[in-house]
Amino acid sequence: MANPEKKETHELRKTIHCIKVGIAMTLVSLYYYTNPWSNINSQGAAMWAVMTVVVVFEFTVGGCLYKGLNRAVATLIAGCLALGIHWIASLSGDRFEPVILGLSVFVLASIATFYRFVTFIKVWFDYGVTIFILTFSLIAVSGYKQDTLFTLAQQRLYNIGIGIFICLLVCVLICPVWAGEDLHLLIIWNMEKLANSLEGCIAEYFKEGGVLLAVDEDQEAIIQRSEGYKHILSSKPSEDSLAILARWEPGHGCYGFRHPWNQYLKIGAAMRLCAYCLESLAGCIDSQTQVPESMKRHLSEACIKLSTNSSRILKELAKCIKFMKKSKYIDLLIRDQNNAVKELDRALRSLPPMEAMENFGCVSLLEGRVLITAASLLIEISARIIGVVEAVNLLAEQACFKPAKDQVEDEGMISSKTSFVVTLGPQAIRTIEEA
Amino acid sequence: MANPEKKETHELRKTIHCIKVGIAMTLVSLYYYTNPWSNINSQGAAMWAVMTVVVVFEFTVGGCLYKGLNRAVATLIAGCLALGIHWIASLSGDRFEPVILGLSVFVLASIATFYRFVTFIKVWFDYGVTIFILTFSLIAVSGYKQDTLFTLAQQRLYNIGIGIFICLLVCVLICPVWAGEDLHLLIIWNMEKLANSLEGCIAEYFKEGGVLLAVDEDQEAIIQRSEGYKHILSSKPSEDSLAILARWEPGHGCYGFRHPWNQYLKIGAAMRLCAYCLESLAGCIDSQTQVPESMKRHLSEACIKLSTNSSRILKELAKCIKFMKKSKYIDLLIRDQNNAVKELDRALRSLPPMEAMENFGCVSLLEGRVLITAASLLIEISARIIGVVEAVNLLAEQACFKPAKDQVEDEGMISSKTSFVVTLGPQAIRTIEEA
Numbered sequence A, B: 001m002a003n004p005e006k007k008e009t010h011e012l013r014k015t016i017h018c019i020k021v022g023i024a025m026t027l028v029s030l031y032y033y034t035n036p037w038s039n040i041n042s043q044g045a046a047m048w049a050v051m052t053v054v055v056v057f058e059f060t061v062g063g064c065l066y067k068g069l070n071r072a073v074a075t076l077i078a079g080c081l082a083l084g085i086h087w088i089a090s091l092s093g094d095r096f097e098p099v100i101l102g103l104s105v106f107v108l109a110s111i112a113t114f115y116r117f118v119t120f121i122k123v124w125f126d127y128g129v130t131i132f133i134l135t136f137s138l139i140a141v142s143g144y145k146q147d148t149l150f151t152l153a154q155q156r157l158y159n160i161g162i163g164i165f166i167c168l169l170v171c172v173l174i175c176p177v178w179a180g181e182d183l184h185l186l187i188i189w190n191m192e193k194l195a196n197s198l199e200g201c202i203a204e205y206f207k208e209g210g211v212l213l214a215v216d217e218d219q220e221a222i223i224q225r226s227e228g229y230k231h232i233l234s235s236k237p238s239e240d241s242l243a244i245l246a247r248w249e250p251g252h253g254c255y256g257f258r259h260p261w262n263q264y265l266k267i268g269a270a271m272r273l274c275a276y277c278l279e280s281l282a283g284c285i286d287s288q289t290q291v292p293e294s295m296k297r298h299l300s301e302a303c304i305k306l307s308t309n310s311s312r313i314l315k316e317l318a319k320c321i322k323f324m325k326k327s328k329y330i331d332l333l334i335r336d337q338n339n340a341v342k343e344l345d346r347a348l349r350s351l352p353p354m355e356a357m358e359n360f361g362c363v364s365l366l367e368g369r370v371l372i373t374a375a376s377l378l379i380e381i382s383a384r385i386i387g388v389v390e391a392v393n394l395l396a397e398q399a400c401f402k403p404a405k406d407q408v409e410d411e412g413m414i415s416s417k418t419s420f421v422v423t424l425g426p427q428a429i430r431t432i433e434e435a
Helices: A007-033 A040-056 A061-091 A093-115 A119-141 A146-173 A179-207 A219-226 A229-233 A236-246 A261-286 A293-323 A330-349 A354-360 A365-398 A416-423 A426-434 B007-033 B040-056 B061-091 B093-115 B119-141 B146-173 B179-206 B219-226 B229-233 B236-246 B261-286 B293-323 B330-349 B354-360 B365-398 B416-423 B426-434
Strands: none
Touching (some): A007 A146, A040 A061, A040 A146, A061 A119, A061 A146, A061 A179, A093 B007, A119 B007, A179 A236, A179 A261, A179 A293, A229 A261, A236 A261, A261 B365, A293 A330, A293 A365, B007 B146, B040 B061, B061 B093, B061 B179, B093 B119, B179 B365, B229 B261, B293 B365
16 A cells, blocks of 8 residues: 555565465464364364464554454453353253353344444454454353363463464564554655646646746656546545554554554545545546636746645645654745735736736636636635645644754755746746747 | 435344344354254364354345355365365375475465455455465364365365355345445435535525525525535445445345446446535635625526536436436436526626626626636536436446336426526516515
């Protein structure tokens, strides 16, 4: 999932995971095969170690821990409960024993299933509840005597513990995949995609005959980049499941044990709000309505400037999250964005100046409709990006990001090229283009 | 999931599901408890029936069939393969036996895990692959002799079969929940929500001081209704999983075995495109920018008419899907919508007539920006609704919807009230309002 741009890395991770499963299975099989208690009964118990590895071994450490801990705790609780009910049933005589056992299975299975619908339980303990029903039923209705049962339950628990231990060992020691880190990278990657899409969409729209600024890439790359926002529209399920698993993980790398994974979801949601708008913008732009070139040229510079500024904010935020550092420039960039909004505002205001309307030919509002809509949506996106800024600021607070240092020398945020564009007036650029 | 508006129905379904799980568990436990082969070895085999019920019993019939069939087939294949490898290993002497068995587990577990990443396998056979690894490892490395193993494998398969049989019996006979039907209802429900939201959003926006047409409900209901589109934005995961499970279900009710469930996903995707636009529209409208009342009044009627027409198309489509009947009116409604688009178009064109600009006060484009954007997005939504119409038409073809009959007398599509609005000219309405 993480950084899908590096596809080879992802393929490599998959391959490593396959090998890890093979290793875990071989380890537990060897344990099973060379099990010192080699009578049939214990073989049956050792089987639980194999079963545990198969169902508990997950792609991420968080997944492994979630299933492992759920399985261990649920088995323990269900085992104790079942032993208790078994004991009560055995006291009540041969006639009532099956009735009590049957009833207890019915009631507990129904209640446990009901709890699987409760959101909190569903998110944290769904697997545990399944295992609870399984273990309880198996022990409660087994025909064994009380003392045999106790030994059996003990052995089973011990073997499940061995299985979980092998899983965690292999999962954590051999190239561990952390759900938390994946979520972190996914959010950064999505943010960069959004920034590129926003810039690409606007650049693409204004390129034909318009003033094409700060874009010297080839067309195909722009088009491909400007589709990136689509990933964000559909990445909510991945974000949610990664955040759930990340909560099970201990501190690792630069993420503490109580790292605010929930805040990543909020950043994701804020980005999705931008992506919805960008999708509409892309739709309007694609709608093939002809816009008078003169009008397009009039708004081009202001639109491109705003989109570049907005995109720069997103890129700066992505960098903040990446290095877990507060940004020195973000206030500056927001001020720039505000100015760009005002400039676009002015450009819109000056669009149909009563007296100068002839300059644009006989342009009715309808002809410029798409353009005005695009500009409006761009302004709306800028406002929504402030929502992303706020969400990232909250993350920076909660996760105690390092304060901003002097990054100017090593990163050079505002490149000479873009500052050239910013300082150049529209007239100058038009002159350059016409030259 | 289905028809969440009827919340009590959903709660009832949950409760019934809990009771069904209890019944299935009790049935299988009784089987386990009264198992005629009451020696310890067979008890171990009967345990597989209980385990099967716990993990295979799902909320929907499709889920049950998916897991049940996967489990049965995977167990069979893995069992045969494991017996074969066990036999080869036993021929190769005591020294090589553990090596061959260990290697086979390593290789097969790795390869099987690799296939879990392949999309097709992941969608259709993910559970089967897990069971394959489990069964293969358990049998391959068990220390049993060849003939004991064969009997054991046979017993286990038989017990798993019993478990699946009990699951399906309870799942299908007691108030079955069909994933296909849920998907069908979810799409209809979402479509109605979208229609209501679209109408509600526009009615809400134009209500203050504007010409409020065809809306006589109280405010709160409108606001609540206009938020409905948000469900659509996030319902992709539910739609996807229901469609996957629906494919496992046999024909039921009015859905044939090869009912085109995939087409429902396409309808869902087309609706989501509308919802993205509606989200942006709602965002723009909420942005608190003051729009001159005069300008608002000028566009109000055309906007409301278009939104009402678009919403009526969606409602008609929802009805088509609901009754699996082709619509008589849809072409008429699309023509109406086209006319409404043209009317809005005209209203926009006539908005800043050079000479009449004073009538609107000193209105620059900026003041009307939000209004023009809303109108543009409304036109874009209308275009996207045609995408929904096309998707539904394709479904009607693929699922052989009944041809349209004379529904006029019993349904009265175009109510007298709305036709009053349609026939009334903008001038007449303004006069009414001012009176």
